[in-house]
Amino acid sequence: MGDSLIKPRQDTAQSTEAALHWMIALEDKPDDAEVATAFEAWLASSEDHVKAWAEARHVWKVLGAAHEAREMAGRRDHMRRSSSKTPMARGTRRRGYFTASILAVATICVAAVFLQDIRIWLQADYSTGVAQTREIRLEDGSTIHLGADSAIEVAFDQASRNIRLLTGEAYFEVEPDAARPFRVDAGDVDTTVLGTAFDVRMMAEGTAIAVNRGRVAVASSTAAEVSGAPLEAGDWVRVSHAGKVERGRDVPDLAGGWRSGMLVVKDRSVGEVAEALGRYYRGRIVLADAAIAGQRVTGVYNLNEPIGALTAVAVAHGAYVHQISPWLAVVSSW
Template identity: 45%
Template sequence: MTRSGEDEDRVTTEAARWLVALEDDPDDAALRVRFDAWLAASPANAAAWANTSDIYDMMGRVPPAHAGHWEAPLPHPLPPPRTSLRRRFAAGVVAAALAACLALVVMPALMLRMQADYRTTTAELRSIRLADGSTVRLGADSAIAVTLAHGERGVRLLKGEAVFEVTADPDRPFRVAAGEVETTVVGTAFEVRMNGEAVSVAVREGQVRVDYASAAPPVSERLSAGDWVQVGWTGHVERGGVPPGDVAAWLQGQIVARDRPMAEVVDELRRYYGGMIVLADGALGRERVTGVYNVADPVAALRAIAGAHGGSVRRISPWLLVVSGG
């Protein structure tokens, strides 16, 4: 495991322990002071606490992160348990249940690290030269696995987005898989993006074929320079055109949106923000967005996008933004 992976697992474990401690002794002011200090110590701690809180919220109540949000004591407190055994048992149950739920979050990240040959973190871009001479430009918070052996040229996009500049080889087509959607080329430049429940492919130069063989009916689309297609996991297909120079605009530090759902653009901006972005209004997320946004300032981009549709962006903590309707 990489050092970054070990650090991520460590802070996740710490967040789980804090949750159990706060549930076990919610009236301990000194404990709250220590927790606040830990929470403010780093963005990683805040992100781990936010993830842990989201998971525990599905199980019940999350302890408020700050003393100002504590509930007033009950006018007639319940009698204390007869022994501390029940309290320790309850804490153990919380810890066990939380550990099981955390596995749903930690395990996918761990599996991604195990599968990926190349990864990027928040706001990081990376250029990768493959053994066949092709180049992959990996977008922020993205990951790929590469197969270049036994006459095959293949890349699996595990997360995020990438641009492929493929060296021509008629005897060995280059295949990019994203979920069940496969793009096949001989030599060209194109972008593939995993986008929630869909995969998008846009061509900058040359031609590609996009297949989703397991859809009913099967999907097969041929694209040329300036074409894009979005294939949903259900087999739903949307197709359109884009200036070739706008394909993968993130390589120039921009997001170019043309009549895209706000939720989709917000999801792309998440790759450039060091904390969490919560889109709290489903109707707002369905609004259509057109514009050019600078990924170097994702907060300003969010405010511009939301404000154009009567929404707002609230900073709940240094690492948590909530986008909601006005």
């Protein structure tokens, strides 16, 4: 994919940076009439500025950075009283505010991911990091292909084989054992098999199961209707946290297709694709426009280039990817 697709348009990039600059300036000087007047003039000068400001506020709210910026502003007030007040010094400080606040946003992103990882690591028997996959051979001869940024807990005994998917995605190749059913618990959804190969994925919206070969029985505490006929090769089912059930059938080999390093999606939402790509991106992806998040996508994307793949998805829907820092990518319609 060419660099031209990865870089946002110059004018929108400038609007994005300017909007974040004004966000910081207004947080820093909430009662300064001169700053407020200059901001209003900037906002009224372009429709792009209005859009950039709206999305900057949304991103700031999503990341929880406004509170952090206010705390930083308070500390800077003390420092400012003893610093030079020349125009050059003010300009230097203003650039410093922008840099420091972007670093604060990045720190929040990293901290949120790190705290989540700690909780999972304490529970997990096996886990992977961002953009890392792992093949696990179990004592019964079964194999688990653990997806990126994923974790599982294993509990085997003489009567059962239980796996708990804590986060992410895993593809299972199960050795038959009629005396010990193989069960995968993923949130509100349980999958039980004797011998088969299937994929289980936990998402923000719920859980998805797809079968490559064999048969699996699916049950859910939130969706009784999912406990029907077993899934067979090519079948898939998705159960939302609210209990909504969606069923379908695809080429069996699509189940666990991510093991090849390619993400194959068929009629899925941009939001879901962004979530999948996020497990291969060392930062956070924010969808600033709900309308874009709900658009449907079909395609094949390289998991080794998550931002390139995200940009391809965005461009197909007239949107853009703004990399605000190495740890933050924002998808917007401008």
